[in-house]
Amino acid sequence: MTSTRAMSNNPQLNKNGQLQHLLTTEGLPASILLNILDTAEPFVGVTERDVKKVPLLRGKSIFNLFFEPSTRTRTTFEIAAKRLSADVINLNIAVSSQSKGETLLDTVNNLSAMHADMFVVRHAQSGAAHLIAQHVRSEIHVINAGDGRHAHPTQALLDMFTIRRCKRDFHNLRVAIVGDILHSRVARSQIHALTTLGVPEVRVIAPKTLLPAKVERLGVHVYHDMAKGLKDVDVLMMLRLQNERMLSARLPSTEEYFKYYGLTPEKLALAKPDAIVLHPGPMNRGVEIDSVVADGKQSVILPQVTFGIAVRMAVMSILAGS
Amino acid sequence: MNIAIRNGRVIDPKNSFDRVTDIYIRSGKIASLGAVPLGFEARREINAQGLIVCPGLVDLSARLREPGLEYKATLESEMGAAVAGGVTSLACPPDTDPVLDEPGLVEMLKYRARGRNQTRVYPIGALTRGLRGEWLTEMAELHSAGCVAFGQSDRPLPNNRVLMQAMQYASTFGFCLWLRPQDVNLADGGVAHDGEVATRLGLAAIPVCAETVALSHIILMAKETGARVHLCRISSAEGVAMTRAARKQGLPITCDVAANHVHLSEMDIGFFDSNCHLVPPLRSLGDRDALRAGLLDGTIDAICSDHAPVDEDAKLLPFAEAEAGATGLELLLPLTLKWAAETKLPLVAALSRITGEPARILGVEAGHLTPGGDADLCIFDPDHYWMIEASTLRSQGKNTPFLGWELQGKVKYTLINGNVVYAD
Amino acid sequence: MQLPEAEDLLAVLTARIRQGISSDTAVVGIHTGGVWLAERLHKDLQLALPLGVLDVSFYRDDFGQIGLHPQIRPSDIPFKVEGSHIILVDDVLYTGRTIRAAINELFDYGRPASIRLAALIDRGGRELPIAAQYIGTTLEVPPAKMLALEKKADGKLGLSLYDKHQGNE
Numbered sequence: 001m002t003s004t005r006a007m008s009n010n011p012q013l014n015k016n017g018q019l020q021h022l023l024t025t026e027g028l029p030a031s032i033l034l035n036i037l038d039t040a041e042p043f044v045g046v047t048e049r050d051v052k053k054v055p056l057l058r059g060k061s062i063f064n065l066f067f068e069p070s071t072r073t074r075t076t077f078e079i080a081a082k083r084l085s086a087d088v089i090n091l092n093i094a095v096s097s098q099s100k101g102e103t104l105l106d107t108v109n110n111l112s113a114m115h116a117d118m119f120v121v122r123h124a125q126s127g128a129a130h131l132i133a134q135h136v137r138s139e140i141h142v143i144n145a146g147d148g149r150h151a152h153p154t155q156a157l158l159d160m161f162t163i164r165r166c167k168r169d170f171h172n173l174r175v176a177i178v179g180d181i182l183h184s185r186v187a188r189s190q191i192h193a194l195t196t197l198g199v200p201e202v203r204v205i206a207p208k209t210l211l212p213a214k215v216e217r218l219g220v221h222v223y224h225d226m227a228k229g230l231k232d233v234d235v236l237m238m239l240r241l242q243n244e245r246m247l248s249a250r251l252p253s254t255e256e257y258f259k260y261y262g263l264t265p266e267k268l269a270l271a272k273p274d275a276i277v278l279h280p281g282p283m284n285r286g287v288e289i290d291s292v293v294a295d296g297k298q299s300v301i302l303p304q305v306t307f308g309i310a311v312r313m314a315v316m317s318i319l320a321g322s
Numbered sequence: 323m324n325i326a327i328r329n330g331r332v333i334d335p336k337n338s339f340d341r342v343t344d345i346y347i348r349s350g351k352i353a354s355l356g357a358v359p360l361g362f363e364a365r366r367e368i369n370a371q372g373l374i375v376c377p378g379l380v381d382l383s384a385r386l387r388e389p390g391l392e393y394k395a396t397l398e399s400e401m402g403a404a405v406a407g408g409v410t411s412l413a414c415p416p417d418t419d420p421v422l423d424e425p426g427l428v429e430m431l432k433y434r435a436r437g438r439n440q441t442r443v444y445p446i447g448a449l450t451r452g453l454r455g456e457w458l459t460e461m462a463e464l465h466s467a468g469c470v471a472f473g474q475s476d477r478p479l480p481n482n483r484v485l486m487q488a489m490q491y492a493s494t495f496g497f498c499l500w501l502r503p504q505d506v507n508l509a510d511g512g513v514a515h516d517g518e519v520a521t522r523l524g525l526a527a528i529p530v531c532a533e534t535v536a537l538s539h540i541i542l543m544a545k546e547t548g549a550r551v552h553l554c555r556i557s558s559a560e561g562v563a564m565t566r567a568a569r570k571q572g573l574p575i576t577c578d579v580a581a582n583h584v585h586l587s588e589m590d591i592g593f594f595d596s597n598c599h600l601v602p603p604l605r606s607l608g609d610r611d612a613l614r615a616g617l618l619d620g621t622i623d624a625i626c627s628d629h630a631p632v633d634e635d636a637k638l639l640p641f642a643e644a645e646a647g648a649t650g651l652e653l654l655l656p657l658t659l660k661w662a663a664e665t666k667l668p669l670v671a672a673l674s675r676i677t678g679e680p681a682r683i684l685g686v687e688a689g690h691l692t693p694g695g696d697a698d699l700c701i702f703d704p705d706h707y708w709m710i711e712a713s714t715l716r717s718q719g720k721n722t723p724f725l726g727w728e729l730q731g732k733v734k735y736t737l738i739n740g741n742v743v744y745a746d
Numbered sequence: 747m748q749l750p751e752a753e754d755l756l757a758v759l760t761a762r763i764r765q766g767i768s769s770d771t772a773v774v775g776i777h778t779g780g781v782w783l784a785e786r787l788h789k790d791l792q793l794a795l796p797l798g799v800l801d802v803s804f805y806r807d808d809f810g811q812i813g814l815h816p817q818i819r820p821s822d823i824p825f826k827v828e829g830s831h832i833i834l835v836d837d838v839l840y841t842g843r844t845i846r847a848a849i850n851e852l853f854d855y856g857r858p859a860s861i862r863l864a865a866l867i868d869r870g871g872r873e874l875p876i877a878a879q880y881i882g883t884t885l886e887v888p889p890a891k892m893l894a895l896e897k898k899a900d901g902k903l904g905l906s907l908y909d910k911h912q913g914n915e
Contacts, residue, residue, distance in 0.1 A: 035816065038817065039818060041818075044820070045822065046804070046821075049855055050856060051853075051855070054804035054805065054854070055850070056804045317814050318813075318814055321812070321814040322813055
């Protein structure tokens, strides 16, 4: 008999219901997501001071375990940790132990023995962060900084933070996520966060080759046509189109993609006049987004980056204190 | 040795027999059921009161991991698991290392297995050399060496012309092809059913059409060549429907399903449980229900364990990187009983799917209790609940989605050739 | 136990501080009670520099034991701390740990010329070498009790005594 036993206890929460690991936005109660956003607010102030540092995580060791290279994401986690006064150790494992045949858990066990307090994990395989979280000692916290196509919860949370700053409330919004949903861990985490926080209408817009099966089961409305999908939308969340998708049979060309799914000022005009535009970066200008839009006054892409530090500081502080 | 098994509920599906009675065994054969044979003197008596006595189970797919993969399991460990599971005959797929594509390898395996006086091992020969899908193996030679059929295990043929010629050649000699329908390109890189769970977890997906497209090719070519085909590990509702239609046309097609797939669905993957990384993938609940319906109406002939012991290291990896497969020899009986209980199927019908029916597909004299036949028996306690955990499994592989489940039905004795080879 | 009237104590405190202020004096309140007091002081003393507020959660020394406090409010110091004369305001002075955290936080905004401390009540029980320059009164409170300032519906301040569950001050 199929059971829900594996789903029943959330691996992200400790026995007191506090956040032990941040692996995905799926299955977390709205109260925990909101607590992260609320905690991030005062950190925004910290990052605007002369001394952009608080002593909260003094003496804690945070290991950035990047099994998949990403200078950008690693840097934001590094800044966040340093502003909390933690010691940060960056490990680019893609080029060290993995090539020597060491398994993922070997690597993690070795690092645990160095008295790590927190692992920030980026891995090309979906579920890698879950696997690590299941096998670390109970005092170690794991933050998923992106696993395969599965989840990128801190990105989604900084998006939620940005949306809340601009729109204040989630309960009256219409949000469209545009682009390569199929391969996007960002999209999955955004969808779960938006639906949990009470956004009544979440849309995904993409050609069928970039949509996963039964995506509507995640609680979204599916559109293939930007003209229909963007109508009366409050928030546009653009996704990056990975270059390697262009080499497959999923899309004929970047030009055709831009023509039908790229965000131009004309297409943006279909949304509400005060709609905001988000993008997780790095952007492919002229592929998924027109420069005029990316740099325009409806774009909140740069604030996203600033808020990203504060949100990651909030996540690290909450985990370290649980 | 003369053995009397007393007062058991004797179920022999092939002979439609289900009655509490005694069985008498003499010289490794079943002497009689009920009446004491003339001059019979029991050297050993087994009290089977409250137990069920049935033919030894016949498993259509159990990987013993020899030769070459002894770090996962050995012939010794897995033969122990087989008798603990009541399995007295099994077919082993050719995906060893090296693969079973040469008569010498097959003879060695048969010899090593026979030397242990344990479960009867029927090798499935590789259809193509190295399972590479290019050149046919010496099927007739392999058959002489002991192969009962030919297949590609989980490495489907990428080329339809090779498949067509394999069917023509095999049918020349009357050999049966064991094929798991999967289109190589449609399944490429996939690790989970193309449904809700793969979407949620961001796992690369295998669409149902990976099975049905390949299945349509197999059926069309079987029709044209007249080849006998056994379809292995069907997984989807659509696949069941196509198989049903093909059989209705009278094509010489048989079909099996893995015990895991009779019970589980994609939902059981939960948060990336690598024990649920199986081949073919666990599909939707609707697919699972269609597999059960297929078993019920005879579209699917047999349930197999699809036993695949995997070493712990190979499972302690992110879902997609974890090796596929589950240990199963010891779960075949309790999972079949569970299916029977859930569908309220009489035991005689349920047990046929793991005794008489698979024996018929293998083309071997086994899976029944006809007097004069080999005394291969399984005696089990249908009311004994036991916990599935590493310590209760004999197999070297401890990987199964059912870890932590309590299942009903435990083997108490296994007899092969009239010898008690396992006693709980 | 009979508690004094908070409004009376505030009047005493205001009078005492009034003698020590100049045009470059700034007040900074510590969340939550300290901010209410600082707002009143800022108004009554007619200070020129804008009011500052601190939430010392990021500087507390009990993070390792009890984790992050829920509902942290942003700190806001809307004047130049470098060279300023600051009066730090809290409701109840007890172990001194909150004041230590507040001083540390202030220094992350700049190097003040001086910091003085004002508290409505000094209940003793210091665990750090910290003293207030201005107090409303001193009061003996049993260690198992927590003394807290509250804002009533009419905006007036009052004192309450609770059983202590966790934390200090």
